[in-house]
Amino acid sequence: MDEKYFAAKIEDKWQMKWLESGAFEVEMDSDKPKFYQLEMLPYPSGNLHMGHVRNYSIGDALAWYKRLKGFNVLHPIGWDSFGQPAEEAAIKRGVNPRDWTEENIKHMRGQLQRLGLSYDWRREMFAHRPDYYKFDQWFFLKMYEMGLAYKKLSQVNWCPNEKATLSNEQASGGICWRCGAAVERKDLEQWFFRTTNYADQLLDDMAEIEAGWAEKVLKRQRDWIGRSEGAFVDFAVKDSDEKIRVFTTRIDTIYGANAIVVAAEHPIIEANYANFSYETKAVIEKIKADKLKVTDHEAEIEKEGVDTGLKAVNLFSGEELPVWAANYVLIEYGTGAVMSVPAHDERDYEFARKYDLPIKVVIEPHGKAHEISNDNKLAHDEMIDSAFSDYGVVVNSDLWNGKTTEDAKREMAEYAERHGFGEAATTYRLRDWGVSRQRFWGAPIPIIYCEKCGVVPEKYENLPIELPEKAEFTGTGESPLAKVESFVNTTCPKCNEPAKRETDTMDTFVDSCWYYFRYTDPKNSEMPFDPKIAAYWTPVDQYIGGDDHAVMHLIYTRFWTKAMRDMELIGFSEPVKRLLTQGMVIGETFFDEIPNPDEPEGKGKRVYFPPSSVSVERDAKGKIISAKSAEGTTLKSAVERMSKSKGNGVDPDEMVEIYGADAARLFVLFAAPAENELVWNESGIEGAVRFLQRVWRFVWKWKSKIQSPKSEVQNEEFSSDARKLRQKTHQTIKRVTENFESLQFNTPVAALMELSNALYDFKVDSETASETDLYAIREAVESLILMLAPFAPHTAEELYAQIVGNENGMLANGARFPEYREELARADEIEIPVQVNGKLRSRILAAPDTANDELEIMALADAKIQEYTNGKEIAKVIVVPKRLVNIVVKG
RNA sequence: GCCGGAGUGGCGAAAUUGGUAUACGCACCAGACUCAAAAUCUGGCGGGCUUUACGCCCAUGACGGUUCGAGUCCGUCCUCCGGCACCA
16 A cells, blocks of 8 residues: 555455455344444435435444444345336336346445445345345235225326326326326225324324434424314204214314304215205315316415305204305315314304304403403404414303313313213324335235135235236336236136236335335345344334435334234334434536416426536625526526436546545535535535545554554653643544434544644654654554544555554454543643633633632632722622633622 | 524534534635645634734624523524425
8 A cells, every 4th residue: 555545546445355354244143232223225216316425424434433332233225126217217218127227226336335335235125126025015915914904995196198197296286297288186996004093103102212313303293193182073964864073173162163164075965965056066066176186285275165055053052053065174184074163263264254154252362351242243353353263261152151271172072972972082184005006116916806706815925926027118008017917817816716916016115114124134035024133133223314204204114113013023113213314415506497388477497507517607705696508598596406407416426536435425424414404515525535635644654653552651651742642532532422422423523633633733753752652642543543434434444454554454353442531531731711790801721620719719810800800899700610710890 | 374493704514502602624815845836734814993912892693681601591573494284
């Protein structure tokens, strides 16, 4: 190796050594504490992007840190290799999705390896290979047995032109992304997993992981599950035996109900449809038709409804209420019917205003009783501009008057239950997870339809149900699988008569629900994994990924874990102890905005130009003054998520080529805290290279002198400068260790830079350095190198080899992360700021353990302080040990 | 609209959780080395003022409060980013 730092040379060398020696290959070993470090697995799109580099650099740093701390670290990687893009490639370019996927994996694996990430490659998993998806199918059958998988009619996005189902993304904006036809909704029989069975557990078990998950993720999950506590209440339909059941969270406001409002699809509407007037029918049909239109996050929809003429009786008050059908009541939520209480619900208020319905106040704010009129028929004009939806005191409600909202809610629900027209109830926003996809590139659902036996699950011994080698990809019509005769036609596992296979495949989120259990036992052909092995490695100690997965993936995998617990495969309920959600990597984009003729008011269509093709003029602060394309068009700019289509992506290979993997990784971690967005700016990366080179040069200069250090020396023998260096070394160890434990990666890099600067400041000639000086240098250098390993492992390995004199590598040599020693980190003398009335006026030097009253005397004796205290009364002196002295004077 | 997060130098960011605001790095400026350049090394680098000092004043989105002391806590407001969107 060279005196000069050549990244490529050492990186190739150590990557080879690691691979040959199996440095990161681990086995279950109950004598050692384990640590499971996991990062979200990539989709093999073809190229790694900087977001991946960031994600995997963070994970690799932690994996190295934990290894050096003596843990048996499982750090695997795999491929989320089922999914739409492969099928798209097949449709567009006629390639086989399997070949396309395998090619991409090959390329991306190379990219990961060039970054020198410390994976146990023997455990690599591939979602699209039969040995993996066999167990997707295995789990499906288990779920089916447990009643957790079932089939029901549900709506999909449907392109009437291509006769194909579309994902929400493909249907974005209400038009088919390929042909532009207006997207419709269509009912289809689909498979579901009963995630709602676990709704309460998904919420309540959050208590177990609260400490390790960001609040923003937990909050989004809470919202997604959307538990709301309330009550069902039945309203009797007049002149019939029927009832309308509503769900309400505010049963205490029931005396304020002015109407029952139901969704257009509600059974009561169907049942009485024939009796409705022509006008009523027209409104109902319009509401239904509007619902079929796919609206894409459009602004608030105007409330619309119609009085059906039906009457319902409020069994609390005996009052008769009109039954309306309206567009703001959702059939999917609650019971599809609500009681409308305009005085105390914003939506009902709006609706009542529009249709001139009576508004009756039944809740008054606490402490404001009687300020609002007792008039039962309070006119809307008196409700100034909105409903009062807070809790308060019940009024105008017979025997419930004077009760608080809290008491009334509980007691009224009990009352309804006692009288047989209601009960306390809980509803959820969470729906069951629809897993059917009308696509080829996914795990086939192992179900068979037999004319005689009906729906029959495939036998376990027939798994995997493999995808056919060939299929036709047109992007139109049914799923490609449906057209492969050899796949569709089979025999019934029950009666052996000819039967047909299910041609839907599973949602790819199924694969990512349990892949990290597979890593623990990747070659198992009988079971998804051996419960005994999984028990050693799981749960995951640290999971890292983008917060775009805060809900879907992370809820589904929590659901799956609970289901696996109930299958007795594992013995815990929460799969991930600590979760780190890293911020996006974003970059400057340049685009021309072309007005959209369909939406003249809305945003135009953006046509992106790659930054390299744009000539940019900046002011002194680096702000963009103007940007022009090669043709001279003036362009707009923004800072957005990096992507190929926007042309602002950075190729990791290029970064590695120019600066080296170590510098690229170090920089990505140093540039910003992990949770922050990272605005990509290449100018900083050279600083990372410089830092590595600085460390390299220092080690090269001293390595022969410090190769065989003296055994432990008494601290008193060191020169004062050497003692200071040792202090810096141990303070740095403390800081870096604490930073790793709290998942900070930018600050420890700064600390290491400071230590390296301290080494350069330690002015000792290499020829005349004393034994103790050399000891201090060796201590600092060795610590620096070991602490550098998580950020720049190749450089650290090479430098470590230089000072220990062998090339076995840190791990094989049993190297450990340096231990912080309190007594060495302590300075002989520290500077203590002295304030007068909170303003910094002077500094005194004192031993760190100086007593408070002594510090006070020293501070008061300070010449500069006396200038401020002279002739004034000293009211108080505050001494914070080791921190500061503040003298409060009067006058 | 509701919920969540954040506002600190030219820039990315630190601040031991209420105790020296601006660590570390980028960019920039000056010097050393060099025929020269690059690299490297050394020094400077929030703003203002003057008596240029181990000096003073101001400054962490704005205003107010609590405190001996506030970037940090409380209140009101402003701005930006993210999530949700009629969930009864």
